[in-house]
Amino acid sequence: MDIGWYLVLSAAIFCIGLTGVLVRRSPLVILICLELMLNAGNLALIGFSRMTGTADGQVFALIVMIVAAAEVVVGLGLIVAMYRDRLPMDVDEMSELKG
Amino acid sequence: MSATTYAWLVIAFPLAGSLLIALLWQRLPGRVAGVIGSSAIFLAFLSAIGALVQLQDKPEEQRHLVSSLWTYVATSGIDVKLDIYVDPLSVLMALIVSGVSFLIHVYSVAYMSGDSGYSRYFSYLNFFVFSMLLLVLAGNFVILIVGWAFVGFASYALISFWYRRRTATYAGAKAFIVNVVGDVALVLAAILIQQQLGVLDYTRTFERAPQAFNTNEWVIVAICLLLMIGAFAKSAQVPLHTWLADAMEGPTPVSALIHAATMVTAGVYLIARMHPLFELAPTAADISAGIGAFTLVFAASVALVATDLKRIIAYSTISQIGYMVMAVSVAAYSAGMFHLMTHAFFKALMFMAAGSVIAAMAGEQNIDRMSGLRRAMPFTFVMFVVAALALSAFPGMSGYFSKDEILALEAERGSGFWILYGAGTLVALMTAFYAFRMVFRVFLGEPTPEARELEQGHLAHAEPFNPLTGEREDTDVGFPGPEHHIAERELGMKVPMAILALLSIFAGVLQIPGVDHVVENFLDPTFQDSRYAGIEPATGINVLVLVGGAVTSLAGIGLAWWMYVRRPGTSLELVRRLPRLHRFLSHKWYFDEAYDLLVVRPMLALGHGASNVFERFVVDGLMTGTAQVVRVGNSVVRSAQSGLLRNYALLLATGVTGLALYFLVVSR
Numbered sequence: 001m002d003i004g005w006y007l008v009l010s011a012a013i014f015c016i017g018l019t020g021v022l023v024r025r026s027p028l029v030i031l032i033c034l035e036l037m038l039n040a041g042n043l044a045l046i047g048f049s050r051m052t053g054t055a056d057g058q059v060f061a062l063i064v065m066i067v068a069a070a071e072v073v074v075g076l077g078l079i080v081a082m083y084r085d086r087l088p089m090d091v092d093e094m095s096e097l098k099g
Numbered sequence: 100m101s102a103t104t105y106a107w108l109v110i111a112f113p114l115a116g117s118l119l120i121a122l123l124w125q126r127l128p129g130r131v132a133g134v135i136g137s138s139a140i141f142l143a144f145l146s147a148i149g150a151l152v153q154l155q156d157k158p159e160e161q162r163h164l165v166s167s168l169w170t171y172v173a174t175s176g177i178d179v180k181l182d183i184y185v186d187p188l189s190v191l192m193a194l195i196v197s198g199v200s201f202l203i204h205v206y207s208v209a210y211m212s213g214d215s216g217y218s219r220y221f222s223y224l225n226f227f228v229f230s231m232l233l234l235v236l237a238g239n240f241v242i243l244i245v246g247w248a249f250v251g252f253a254s255y256a257l258i259s260f261w262y263r264r265r266t267a268t269y270a271g272a273k274a275f276i277v278n279v280v281g282d283v284a285l286v287l288a289a290i291l292i293q294q295q296l297g298v299l300d301y302t303r304t305f306e307r308a309p310q311a312f313n314t315n316e317w318v319i320v321a322i323c324l325l326l327m328i329g330a331f332a333k334s335a336q337v338p339l340h341t342w343l344a345d346a347m348e349g350p351t352p353v354s355a356l357i358h359a360a361t362m363v364t365a366g367v368y369l370i371a372r373m374h375p376l377f378e379l380a381p382t383a384a385d386i387s388a389g390i391g392a393f394t395l396v397f398a399a400s401v402a403l404v405a406t407d408l409k410r411i412i413a414y415s416t417i418s419q420i421g422y423m424v425m426a427v428s429v430a431a432y433s434a435g436m437f438h439l440m441t442h443a444f445f446k447a448l449m450f451m452a453a454g455s456v457i458a459a460m461a462g463e464q465n466i467d468r469m470s471g472l473r474r475a476m477p478f479t480f481v482m483f484v485v486a487a488l489a490l491s492a493f494p495g496m497s498g499y500f501s502k503d504e505i506l507a508l509e510a511e512r513g514s515g516f517w518i519l520y521g522a523g524t525l526v527a528l529m530t531a532f533y534a535f536r537m538v539f540r541v542f543l544g545e546p547t548p549e550a551r552e553l554e555q556g557h558l559a560h561a562e563p564f565n566p567l568t569g570e571r572e573d574t575d576v577g578f579p580g581p582e583h584h585i586a587e588r589e590l591g592m593k594v595p596m597a598i599l600a601l602l603s604i605f606a607g608v609l610q611i612p613g614v615d616h617v618v619e620n621f622l623d624p625t626f627q628d629s630r631y632a633g634i635e636p637a638t639g640i641n642v643l644v645l646v647g648g649a650v651t652s653l654a655g656i657g658l659a660w661w662m663y664v665r666r667p668g669t670s671l672e673l674v675r676r677l678p679r680l681h682r683f684l685s686h687k688w689y690f691d692e693a694y695d696l697l698v699v700r701p702m703l704a705l706g707h708g709a710s711n712v713f714e715r716f717v718v719d720g721l722m723t724g725t726a727q728v729v730r731v732g733n734s735v736v737r738s739a740q741s742g743l744l745r746n747y748a749l750l751l752a753t754g755v756t757g758l759a760l761y762f763l764v765v766s767r
Contacts, residue, residue, distance in 0.1 A: 018752055021745070021748050022745055022748055022749055022752065023745075025745070030744075091743075091744040091745060092743055092744075092745065094742075094744070095741065095742030095743055096742060097740065097742045098740060098741055098742030
């Protein structure tokens with residue numbers, strides 16, 4: 001199968017994730033959308049790996065998964081901390097870093 | 100054990116004592132700290148005797164020993180070891196310092212008991228003895244400077260010992276600041292020596308100096324003048340003398356030990372130790388002798404009118420050190436060291452007796468308020484008279500032989516040195532007068548209420564107060580303790596005073612002109628390389644000086660007797676007739692006022708200017724100016740920081756997309 005289809009699917013998922021990150025306000029949903037974007041990237045990597053017939057892309061994909069797992073741990077930790085402090089579950093409310 | 104091992108022990112014992120007391124002070128009951136401190140100094144004294152015996156066993160030309168523990172600094176061109184230098188001069192100093200210190204420690208055990216800072220006192224005092232011994236035994240300039248600075252600190256700590264007395268802390272700061280002037284001069288001298296000769300240890304410095312410098316070359320004169328400034332700051336010579344009178348704020352045994360017997364003579368020792376350099380720079384030596392003579396006259400004249408018992412003795416000390424400085428500056432080294440030794444004995448004794456008097460007066464130091472203490476304090480009276488006789492060079496006492504030897508050697512040098520002889524003789528008259536002015540005014544006359552009470556067996560107890568300002572005090576830590584101790588009631592004070600009295604009377608036999616020369620022969624290995632070695636006063640001069648000394652001494656005592664016993668009131672009449680002279684003398688020749696005007700006020704004005712103008716407008720201006728510039732500059736960038744997470748994400752996505760499109764276009 002042509003590599004093009006894989007890339008189209010990957011780009012579509014990436015854009016869905018990006019749109020989610022940009023428009024949603026719940027931190028939990030933003031985190032899920034981030035995962036979508038990462039996995040879109042993974043899909044592209046694996047597609048390329050298959051095209052070239054080498055394992056490089058798969059190794060990259062594995063590393064991305066590990067990083068994603070770590071990132072989810074931090075992200076969920078932040079969300080739990082926010083919940084404990086009874087902060088609003090809305091990223092627009094958290095704008096204390098405004099310069 | 101060898102002489103150097105003993106010398107190391109001399110230094111080690113007081114250090115160990117100081118540390119032991121400092122670490123255990125909370126657990127030491129009663130007078131234990133005093134006993135530990137005194138034993139440490141006694142062991143040091145025994146070690147000094149050991150060093151003396153070992154040194155005398157060696158043939159004369161081998162009595163210069165150097166011993167190094169380890170290397171202090173070894174870098175390009177600088178090579179400093181932890182050296183000590185053991186020769187007759189340093190051993191003599193070590194003996195005087197440790198011996199007198201031991202007696203004063205024993206005196207302090209009783210005198211200071213009841214003070215809340217008892218252990219702290221002995222820790223400081225042991226530290227002082229350690230530093231002083233390090234200073235006299237040092238084998239190179241670095242160790243010398245270390246010891247020099249340590250004694251400066253010990254002096255500061257003990258002057259300010261009663262640290263809740265404002266006058267005491269001021270006096271300590273003053274002593275420290277004046278001494279630092281000397282420290283800086285000494286460091287500069289060492290730097291010059293290192294730069295010119297490439298070495299810092301005594302042995303090689305003295306070897307190389309005669310080849311490296313011509314006589315009176317400007318460099319060697321500069322080195323000697325710097326050394327002289329260092330010596331004068333420590334030894335309270337004009338114009339760096341103002342701190343010593345204020346140093347009397349410390350406890351009386353401290354005045355006896357540090358500000359009379361040992362530390363203030365460090366300058367005399369330094370000049371004697373550096374004699375190979377001073378002999379290459381006769382100009383510097385002459386300046387030093389001239390200043391010594393001036394100090395001699397100045398301090399004695401102030402002592403004539405001072406009314407604070409301890410300050411009279413302090414000015415007397417300044418004056419007597421003038422004799423020593425004059426002696427070592429005209430190459431009469433052994434005479435100067437001999438006077439240093441006898442002075443240590445009788446001046447320490449005089450301070451101890453004064454301490455006993457002050458205790459009997461419940462802290463009062465003004466001799467105008469003292470009178471008739473003779474019958475109440477017979478022992479103190481005898482001790483004070485012995486010290487006063489030795490100080491006024493009464494024929495046969497130790498001070499008689501030591502002072503007259505200095506004058507004889509001044510006279511022997513002839514020509515301009517006769518002026519120094521004249522100054523010395525004039526001051527001998529003044530010394531005898533003020534010494535017995537104290538005796539007659541304090542011990543004779545109508546007994547004061549305190550004296551009468553003491554005759555009944557009650558020691559006076561006043562409310563605690565500052566003897567200088569009259570401010571009320573309590574007796575907690577930081578102020579003198581509640582108890583007063585007089586020699587009549589404390590064996591521990593009597594014994595050291597009696598020993599010092601015997602030494603004050605009989606130490607003169609060590610060196611009687613025409614009879615024996617014990618000190619001179621002992622110090623010969625140190626000073627035999629001097630180009631003035633072997634100068635002996637002619638018999639005629641000896642006779643002149645001895646007879647002249649006896650006459651001036653008796654005349655001074657007689658004059659004091661006439662003015663204060665035979666015709667009391669004569670002194671008041673004199674003050675009335677010569678008000679200007681009296682004001683001039685009682686203001687100590689306006690030295691303090693001059694310093695206040697020339698140094699203290701300008702410095703304060705500079706400080707205020709710096710804090711009010713420089714700090715506010717320049718420093719603050721620079722800071723706030725920088726902040727303003729940054730604030731204006733960043734106002735553009737700041738608007739991008741909206742604090743909205745989704746905005747950031749959008750910017751990021753736009754940026755990445757933009758870059759991707761750019762590369763897409765470029766790669767075509």
